[in-house]
Amino acid sequence: MNTPGKRRSPLVAERRQSQGAAPSGPRKRPAKPRKAAPRGGPIRRFFGGIFRWIWRLVWGVTWRISAVVAVIVGLATFYFWSTMPDVTEMLDGRARGSVTLMDDAGEVFAWRGESFGGTITAETVSPHLRNAIVATEDRRFYQHLGVSPRGIIGAMRVNLSEGRGALSGHGGSTITQQVAKLLCLGVPFDPNEWQSEADYEAECRRGSVWRKLKEVPYAFALEWKYTKNEILTIYMNRAFLGAGSRGFEAAAQRYFGRSANQVTPPEAAMLAGLLVAPSYYAPTRNLQRAQDRAAVVIGLMAEQDYLTETELAEARAYPATLSSAAEQESGGYFADWIMATGPSYLTRETTEDVLIETTLDPRIQKAAEDAMQTVFENQVREGSNAEAAIVIMSADGAVRGMVGGRENVVGGFNRATQAMRQAGSAFKPFLFAAALENGFEPFDIVEDAPLTIDIPGSGPWTPRNYTNDFIGMITLTEALAQSRNIPAVKVSEAMGREEVRRVANEFGIRSELAEGPALALGSSESSLLDMTAAYAGILNGGSAVRPYGLRSLRLIGSDAPLMGRAGGIGERVISEDSAQKLIWMMTQVVENGTGRRARMPGWEVAGKTGTTQASRDAWFLGFTADYVAGVWMGYDDNSPLTGVTGGGLPAEIWREAMTRVVEGRSPQPLPMIEPQRPRLDPPALSGPVASQSGGENAIERAVRDVLGGIFGGN
Incomplete structure (x- = not known):
C-alpha cells in the first residue's frame, strides 16, 4: 500500500544497458551532415549569384510598383465610381437639341442638329x-x-x-x-x-x-x-x-x-x-x-x-x-434656309428638341429638282461647272420648293438665298410698274435710239441694247418684251430714279440699288429668293411679299406653338389696275419676246428674262395663275457663261419645272387687264434723255416734231 504523503515512484522499468553497448560515460552529439560541394566552377557560381541578385531586385521592384499601381487604380476607380450619377441621367448627353422639319402634308423631310429619338x-x-x-x-x-x-x-x-x-x-x-x-x-x-x-x-x-x-x-x-x-x-x-x-x-x-x-x-x-x-x-x-x-x-x-x-x-x-x-433626300436647301432664318436659340443653337411645320410641297420640290437635272443632263456640256438655283412660291410668299445648286449638300452654299448677283433686265418689271403707277400706259411710245447721258463726276454714259441696234419708235410693251435697254433708261429718267428705287424697295428688293441711270438696267445685286418674292407681289395685285417657309414651331412633346408664320403679303406698292396691266405686258415677253422658250401650251404665262454684262448671270422669272418661279444660272466665280442668256437655259429650266408643277391641273387665267390701244395723250418723256451723241439729223427732227404735234409731247 502506498504511504500517505509519500510520492509514488513511477511505474517504469529500469533502463537496461543493451548487450554489447559501450560503457557508460559522457554522450557525444551526432556529427552534422556535410554540405555537398557546389556544382560548377567559380565563373558559373559568380554569374549565378548575379542573376539571383537581379531577379530578387526585379521581383522586389515589380511587386512594389504593382502594389502602388493597384492602389492608384483602386483609388481612381473609387473616385470615378463616386462621381457617377444614376443611369437615367447618362442616356441623353447632347449639348444641342434637334430640329425636325415637316412638309405641308405633315411628313418629315429633314432633320438638323442631333436627333434623339427617345x-x-x-x-x-x-x-x-x-x-x-x-x-x-x-x-x-x-x-x-x-x-x-x-x-x-x-x-x-x-x-x-x-x-x-x-x-x-x-x-x-x-x-x-x-x-x-x-x-x-x-x-x-x-x-x-x-x-x-x-x-x-x-x-x-x-x-x-x-x-x-x-x-x-x-x-x-x-x-x-x-x-x-x-x-x-x-x-x-x-x-x-x-x-x-x-x-x-x-x-x-x-x-x-x-x-x-x-x-x-x-x-x-x-x-x-x-x-x-x-x-x-x-x-x-x-x-x-x-x-x-x-x-x-x-x-x-x-x-x-x-x-x-x-x-x-x-x-x-x-x-x-x-x-x-x-x-x-429632298428639300435640303429649303431646310438650310429655315434653319438660317429662324431664331437661333430654337434652330441652330437649340438645346431643345424642336418640331417645325413648313410650307414645302414635296411634289413641287421634286419638280424643281427633276427639272434642273433634266436640263443639265441633256443640254449642258459634260464637265461644266455652271450652277443654277430655283425658287417656287405661292403669290402670298409661301415658298413651296427651293434648289440652291446642282448637288444637294447639307449646309452647303445656297445660291437661291445667299448668292447676290446682278439682276440685269429681270429688274425691268419694277421700272415699268413705277411707270404705270405714274400715269404711263402699255402702248405709250418711246424712242429706241442712240443715247448719251452726262453723269456728273463720271462723264458721258452711253447705254447699248443687247443686240447693238436701234428700232426707233416702240411701245412700252414692246420695249419690255424685247428687253430694249435704251427705252428703259429713258422711262426711268423721265419718272426719276427715286421713284423706280422706291417701288423696287417696297416690292422687296432690299439690297442697295444703284444711284446712276444704270439702275434701270438691273446693275444692282439681289438674291433669287428676293427677286422671286418681288414678282409674287406683281401676281398678287401689287402688294409687297415677304417670303416665308415656317408655318409653326413648337417643342416636341408640346402642343402649344412657340411661334407661327413670319411672312406673307404686306403693304400695297402699286394699284391693282397697274399690277394687272403689268402682268399683261409680261405675258408679251413670253408670247412675242425674249422669253418664248418658257411657253406652256394651254397656260397663260407671264415673265421676264435677264442677262447681265458679259453673260455672267442669266435669269428667268415668271408665273402662272398659281405659282411664281425664279431661275438663276451662272458660275460661282462670276465667270461669263458661254452662249447662255436668260431666255435660253434658265427659261427652259423654268418651263420644265412649271410643267411638272401644273401637271394634272386645269389651266387658270392670269389676273390681268389687256389695255386698249392706243391712247392719244401719253406723258412726255422728260429729263436728261435727249442728248443723243452726234445730235439729230433733219429727218429725226421732223419725225419728232410731227409726233409732238400729234401727241402733244416734247
Missing part, C-alpha cells in the same frame, strides 16, 4: 440589334470586367503590322471603354472651354497614352456602378450613327422610319455596322456601301449563333433599305 434599353430593344452590337463591337462583353487585355494586345499587333503606331488605328476597346469615351471620362461639355461641341468630342476620342490609362479605372468604375445591360443601354443611347442621329432610336427612325425596338436582323446589322464609321457608312450617303457593311455584320452574328439558318438566309436575300422619307 430612350431605349437593352432589355426592351430588338434582340437582333442588341446581338448585332455585341457581335460587332465586343463579343466577350458579358464576360470581361470592362477591359480586355487580349483585345488591346491584338489591336496593337494589327496597328504595328499596318505600319501605324501601337495606339493608332484599332483600339481594341470594349463596349465599356467606348462608353467611357462617349462620356468623355466624366468631363462635361463646357462652352467656355471648348469652341464647339465637335472640338470637345474630338478631344474625348483622342487616343493618347494618358487618356488610355485613365480609361482603365473609369471602365472598372462603370462595371462596378452599373450592370452590363445598363452599360449597353448607355452605349445604345449615346452613340453617334450618322445623319445627325444620336442613339440607335434616332437612327432607326431616321433611316427606316421605325423604332429600334422593332428593327429586323438586316436593319439591325446595318445600324450596328455604322459604329465603325457613321458618316462613311450612312445609308443616306451610299446605300450599297451600307448594305455591304451590314453583310459583314450579319456574318459575325451567324458565327456567334445569334441567327438561325432561316434568319441568316433571309437577311442575306433581303438587305435593309431606306424608308421613303429617308430615301427622298
Whole structure:
C-alpha cells in the first residue's frame, strides 16, 4: 500500500544497458551532415549569384510598383465610381437639341442638329440589334470586367503590322471603354472651354497614352456602378450613327422610319455596322456601301449563333433599305434656309428638341429638282461647272420648293438665298410698274435710239441694247418684251430714279440699288429668293411679299406653338389696275419676246428674262395663275457663261419645272387687264434723255416734231 504523503515512484522499468553497448560515460552529439560541394566552377557560381541578385531586385521592384499601381487604380476607380450619377441621367448627353422639319402634308423631310429619338434599353430593344452590337463591337462583353487585355494586345499587333503606331488605328476597346469615351471620362461639355461641341468630342476620342490609362479605372468604375445591360443601354443611347442621329432610336427612325425596338436582323446589322464609321457608312450617303457593311455584320452574328439558318438566309436575300422619307433626300436647301432664318436659340443653337411645320410641297420640290437635272443632263456640256438655283412660291410668299445648286449638300452654299448677283433686265418689271403707277400706259411710245447721258463726276454714259441696234419708235410693251435697254433708261429718267428705287424697295428688293441711270438696267445685286418674292407681289395685285417657309414651331412633346408664320403679303406698292396691266405686258415677253422658250401650251404665262454684262448671270422669272418661279444660272466665280442668256437655259429650266408643277391641273387665267390701244395723250418723256451723241439729223427732227404735234409731247 502506498504511504500517505509519500510520492509514488513511477511505474517504469529500469533502463537496461543493451548487450554489447559501450560503457557508460559522457554522450557525444551526432556529427552534422556535410554540405555537398557546389556544382560548377567559380565563373558559373559568380554569374549565378548575379542573376539571383537581379531577379530578387526585379521581383522586389515589380511587386512594389504593382502594389502602388493597384492602389492608384483602386483609388481612381473609387473616385470615378463616386462621381457617377444614376443611369437615367447618362442616356441623353447632347449639348444641342434637334430640329425636325415637316412638309405641308405633315411628313418629315429633314432633320438638323442631333436627333434623339427617345430612350431605349437593352432589355426592351430588338434582340437582333442588341446581338448585332455585341457581335460587332465586343463579343466577350458579358464576360470581361470592362477591359480586355487580349483585345488591346491584338489591336496593337494589327496597328504595328499596318505600319501605324501601337495606339493608332484599332483600339481594341470594349463596349465599356467606348462608353467611357462617349462620356468623355466624366468631363462635361463646357462652352467656355471648348469652341464647339465637335472640338470637345474630338478631344474625348483622342487616343493618347494618358487618356488610355485613365480609361482603365473609369471602365472598372462603370462595371462596378452599373450592370452590363445598363452599360449597353448607355452605349445604345449615346452613340453617334450618322445623319445627325444620336442613339440607335434616332437612327432607326431616321433611316427606316421605325423604332429600334422593332428593327429586323438586316436593319439591325446595318445600324450596328455604322459604329465603325457613321458618316462613311450612312445609308443616306451610299446605300450599297451600307448594305455591304451590314453583310459583314450579319456574318459575325451567324458565327456567334445569334441567327438561325432561316434568319441568316433571309437577311442575306433581303438587305435593309431606306424608308421613303429617308430615301427622298429632298428639300435640303429649303431646310438650310429655315434653319438660317429662324431664331437661333430654337434652330441652330437649340438645346431643345424642336418640331417645325413648313410650307414645302414635296411634289413641287421634286419638280424643281427633276427639272434642273433634266436640263443639265441633256443640254449642258459634260464637265461644266455652271450652277443654277430655283425658287417656287405661292403669290402670298409661301415658298413651296427651293434648289440652291446642282448637288444637294447639307449646309452647303445656297445660291437661291445667299448668292447676290446682278439682276440685269429681270429688274425691268419694277421700272415699268413705277411707270404705270405714274400715269404711263402699255402702248405709250418711246424712242429706241442712240443715247448719251452726262453723269456728273463720271462723264458721258452711253447705254447699248443687247443686240447693238436701234428700232426707233416702240411701245412700252414692246420695249419690255424685247428687253430694249435704251427705252428703259429713258422711262426711268423721265419718272426719276427715286421713284423706280422706291417701288423696287417696297416690292422687296432690299439690297442697295444703284444711284446712276444704270439702275434701270438691273446693275444692282439681289438674291433669287428676293427677286422671286418681288414678282409674287406683281401676281398678287401689287402688294409687297415677304417670303416665308415656317408655318409653326413648337417643342416636341408640346402642343402649344412657340411661334407661327413670319411672312406673307404686306403693304400695297402699286394699284391693282397697274399690277394687272403689268402682268399683261409680261405675258408679251413670253408670247412675242425674249422669253418664248418658257411657253406652256394651254397656260397663260407671264415673265421676264435677264442677262447681265458679259453673260455672267442669266435669269428667268415668271408665273402662272398659281405659282411664281425664279431661275438663276451662272458660275460661282462670276465667270461669263458661254452662249447662255436668260431666255435660253434658265427659261427652259423654268418651263420644265412649271410643267411638272401644273401637271394634272386645269389651266387658270392670269389676273390681268389687256389695255386698249392706243391712247392719244401719253406723258412726255422728260429729263436728261435727249442728248443723243452726234445730235439729230433733219429727218429725226421732223419725225419728232410731227409726233409732238400729234401727241402733244416734247
